[in-house]
Amino acid sequence: MYRKDSEGWLKHADFIVLDMICLQLAFILAYAFRGYGFNVYGDILYRNMAIFLGFADLVVIFTSGTMKSVLKRGHYKEFVSTLKNAVAVGALAIAYLFIIQEGQSFSRMILITTIVIYLIFTYAIREIWKNSLHKKMENGGDKKLLIITSKAVAKNVVHSMQENNYARYSLAGVVVINEDCTGEKICGVPVVAGESDVPMYVCQEWIDEVLIVISENLPYPDGLIDKLTETGVTVHLNLAKITNQTGKRQFVEKVGSYTVLTTSLNYASFGQLFLKRLMDICGGLVGCIFTGIITIFVGPAIYLASPGPIFFSQERVGKNGKKFKMYKFRSMYMDAEARKAELMKENKLGDGKMFKMDFDPRVIGNKVLPDGTHKTGVGDFIRRTSLDEFPQFFNVLKGDMSIVGTRPPLISETNLYEPRHKVRLAIKPGITGMWQVSGRSDITDFEEVVRLDKEYIENWDIGLDIKILLKTVMVVAKKDGSI
Numbered sequence: 001m002y003r004k005d006s007e008g009w010l011k012h013a014d015f016i017v018l019d020m021i022c023l024q025l026a027f028i029l030a031y032a033f034r035g036y037g038f039n040v041y042g043d044i045l046y047r048n049m050a051i052f053l054g055f056a057d058l059v060v061i062f063t064s065g066t067m068k069s070v071l072k073r074g075h076y077k078e079f080v081s082t083l084k085n086a087v088a089v090g091a092l093a094i095a096y097l098f099i100i101q102e103g104q105s106f107s108r109m110i111l112i113t114t115i116v117i118y119l120i121f122t123y124a125i126r127e128i129w130k131n132s133l134h135k136k137m138e139n140g141g142d143k144k145l146l147i148i149t150s151k152a153v154a155k156n157v158v159h160s161m162q163e164n165n166y167a168r169y170s171l172a173g174v175v176v177i178n179e180d181c182t183g184e185k186i187c188g189v190p191v192v193a194g195e196s197d198v199p200m201y202v203c204q205e206w207i208d209e210v211l212i213v214i215s216e217n218l219p220y221p222d223g224l225i226d227k228l229t230e231t232g233v234t235v236h237l238n239l240a241k242i243t244n245q246t247g248k249r250q251f252v253e254k255v256g257s258y259t260v261l262t263t264s265l266n267y268a269s270f271g272q273l274f275l276k277r278l279m280d281i282c283g284g285l286v287g288c289i290f291t292g293i294i295t296i297f298v299g300p301a302i303y304l305a306s307p308g309p310i311f312f313s314q315e316r317v318g319k320n321g322k323k324f325k326m327y328k329f330r331s332m333y334m335d336a337e338a339r340k341a342e343l344m345k346e347n348k349l350g351d352g353k354m355f356k357m358d359f360d361p362r363v364i365g366n367k368v369l370p371d372g373t374h375k376t377g378v379g380d381f382i383r384r385t386s387l388d389e390f391p392q393f394f395n396v397l398k399g400d401m402s403i404v405g406t407r408p409p410l411i412s413e414t415n416l417y418e419p420r421h422k423v424r425l426a427i428k429p430g431i432t433g434m435w436q437v438s439g440r441s442d443i444t445d446f447e448e449v450v451r452l453d454k455e456y457i458e459n460w461d462i463g464l465d466i467k468i469l470l471k472t473v474m475v476v477a478k479k480d481g482s483i
Contacts (some may be wrong), residue, residue: 012067016058018129021058022121023089024050024112024328026183030113045102046110049093053114054177055212056092071130078130079123085329086119095248110217143208145169147189148198148224150215150321157213158187161256172207177214177221199227199419206425211255229263232457233320235259265426265457275462280396287393294390298329301378306364310393316408319428324400326408327391330378336362354413354446386476392431404465406429407452421446424453427460438470 004064031040041047061067062410066085073081093111097103149157154176161171173192174181181191193201210233214220220237228235238253250263268276295315299310312330315323333339339362340355360366379449382388393399401408408429414422435449456464 002351004209012070013066013068015126015129017059018125019061019085019122020054020057022125023053023118026117027053027110027114029117030110033113033430034107034155045105049096049106051422053089053093054087056096057085059092059233060088060332064088070126073131075127078126081359082123082126083277086122089118090115108387120160130238133151144206146172146175146192146198146202146210148175148177148210148212148214148221150218151176151181152215153213154181154186157211158189160258161211162187162189163257169209172205175201177224178218185360195221195224198224202228202231203417204420207233208320209234209236211236211238211258211260212229221298225263227419229265231419232265232426232454234262234264236262265423265454266460268460272462276402276465277399279462279465280399280402280467284393286309287390287396287403291390291393294329294387298387298444302330302364302382306330306333315411316429317411317425318400318408320425321414322400323411323453324398324408326401327394329382329388329391331360331364331383331388332360333364354409354449389431396431400429402428404432404468406433406456407435418475421450423457424450427457432466432468432472437468437475 027046028038028040030040030065031046036043041050064084066081070078070081090111094103097106097111127260147157147161154174158171158174161169173190174186175193175195175198176191180194182194184191192205201207209230212220212225212235225235225237236253236258237260239252239259239261249266250261251267253262255262269455295310299395301433302310309330312328312332313325314328316326343357343360344355345363359368359374361368363376363383364379365375366380369374373447392401396403405428406424409424414425434451435452438452456468
């Protein structure tokens with residue numbers, strides 16, 4: 001799922017917050033230099049002024065466009081912009097004192113000193129922060145972007161993205177659709193695939209987003225766009241000859257210097273993802289506390305039944321192919337992975353993309369008795385009660401997983417994925433999800449699993465997560481299989 005970047009003033013919220021902090025620090029220091037100490041908020045007149053200064057700073061920033069093109073401004077233009085901002089804030093402060101008729105009670109020296117210190121602090125902080133961001137830009141962002149373009153405009157497109165990236169992307173490569181240029185480099189970025197190879201390349205290299213910019217005299221590769229969106233990757237389409245696509249979320253935004261139509265299964269605002277992450281952190285902290293308590297009782301039982309580590313870690317595939325180690329209470333014998341191949345013929349899902357058995361002999365305590373009946377033990381108990389899942393709350397706190405999402409597959413399973421199956425990985429994996437609360441023990445068709453995961457991604461919002469969490473509690477309470 002795509003995170004829609006903030007627009008307007010929120011785009012530079014970091015600069016705004018730093019600016020307001022600098023203003024308050026300047027006010028405190030000016031008050032202290034006057035000999036009144038550092039408790040500027042103890043005097044009601046100065047406390048009210050501190051509040052007003054913060055409000056005035058926001059008004060000036062919003063009305064004068066102080067943060068517009070802040071990352072592109074040079075040192076001189078930045079100083080001029082900061083000076084204008086400081087003078088405007090000072091003028092508003094004087095107007096405020098005149099209106100409340102407290103000009104005689106308020107120290108003029110404190111106000112002047114505040115503006116001077118604020119100018120110095122804010123200018124220095126803006127330059128330091130911009131320098132930090134520019135260094136980050138040179139290394140590229142965390143998201144891998146694949147550029148699809150035509151030969152005539154390829155150089156301009158790559159160069160533009162390098163100049164206007166702003167630390168958002170790491171350029172993974174270029175695809176030239178109207179000519180075989182594989183193996184060449186454009187502005188230092190390699191041409192990694194041809195048009196027919198793009199969907200598979202996107203899956204194998206775990207590309208996060210694709211930017212398509214084609215010459216005006218060429219038609220858009222509609223078939224290729226459909227295949228790419230089917231994989232779950234976010235597609236940015238340069239605006240020209242655009243037609244609306246039903247069933248997909250589309251909106252206009254800027255990528256580098258290009259105005260594009262972005263197509264994704266779904267998108268979330270910064271605020272929505274912040275709430276989801278906040279829910280994950282709160283839930284993760286509570287879950288980790290419960291994990292510690294459960295370990296006191298479950299840990300010795302696991303060790304006595306099968307000597308070895310209490311916890312089990314396994315490399316899984318997360319959002320857009322990012323690999324991470326997932327933690328669980330060990331519910332299987334130590335040789336479980338080695339025995340998996342011989343049991344694959346009994347896999348209910350059949351094709352190797354997922355593995356599920358009705359009675360898994362690798363689970364601690366599971367035995368087939370001479371009369372054919374099944375005996376279970378501690379491993380089956382912690383799986384049926386979903387206790388084995390609790391260490392995954394550590395993954396949630398780390399940010400590898402979410403409480404609600406799709407189940408993280410094994411690397412060996414994703415190697416068998418067709419392009420349309422990659423849609424499962426368009427969102428952060430979760431401890432529970434749509435598939436797990438929708439007859440999870442009865443679903444044996446992997447395509448149905450993919451359909452449910454895609455349905456979750458397409459309809460995601462915080463309300464859906466809460467609904468799934470409530471269903472999860474009910475499912476676990478009924479002991480309807482493991483989550």
